[in-house]
Amino acid sequence: MTVSRETLSELSGVDVSRETFAQLQIFVDLLIAESERQNLIAKTSIPDIWTRHIADSLQLVTHAPQARSWLDIGSGAGLPGIPIAILTNVFVLLVDTRRLRTTFLEAVAKKLVLDQVSVATASIANVAARPFDAITARAVASLDRLLDMTQPFSHPGTILVFPKGKSAAEEVATAQRTWQGRFDIVPSRTDASAGIVVARDVRRRGK
Secondary structure, three states: OOOOHHHHHHHHOOOOOHHHHHHHHHHHHHHHHHOOOOOOOOHHHHHHHHHHHHHHHHHHHHHOOOOOEEEEEOOOOOOOHHHHHHHHOOEEEEEEOOHHHHHHHHHHHHHOOOOOEEEEEOOHHHOOOOOEEEEEEOOOOOHHHHHHHHHHHEEEEEEEEEEEEOOHHHHHHHHOOOEEEEEEEEEOOOOOOOEEEEEEEEEEOOO
8 A cells, every 4th residue: 555645644643745755665665575584564564554654653753743862662673763763854763682673774774864863782771871852662561661661761851652552541550550740642643542652751659
């Protein structure tokens, strides 16, 4: 399935320029080709790749539009980190433990001349702590665990943006036993049944 630039803008809620759309098209082609060699995305999702993976990633930027740096934990296929980097042109750190995946991410960044993208082959626990304006992770861990992982990379204004599907409300309720802060659940623009957790000022209870 191919979509127009205008449709992608409508699906994601962001203004997709012609240059951005052209780069996203190259990324989609690279992603589909690489998925023949390693399991990056489900084959069943390829016909809807623009909605399920690209627009789904781009919409996250609407929740942290002023962010000048993003951390993508467990980036895997570069989702959502690569589309975010293409759209925003700000610093994005992609972290994944699997060398085969990070080799692909490095090749994508080189091909698209995404000089603001850095790739780390490591678990997030072994990445040097530094503050980011926005942090995301797609299908990596429970919200409670993600909040623990992201503490070393957060500053007072950091916005956490986590796609959580149908489990969003349940995961927020569980996390709030240990964590306090502002937790909003925003409906996904690409899946009416899915929720995106947007969290700010997160800290452990009692602190």
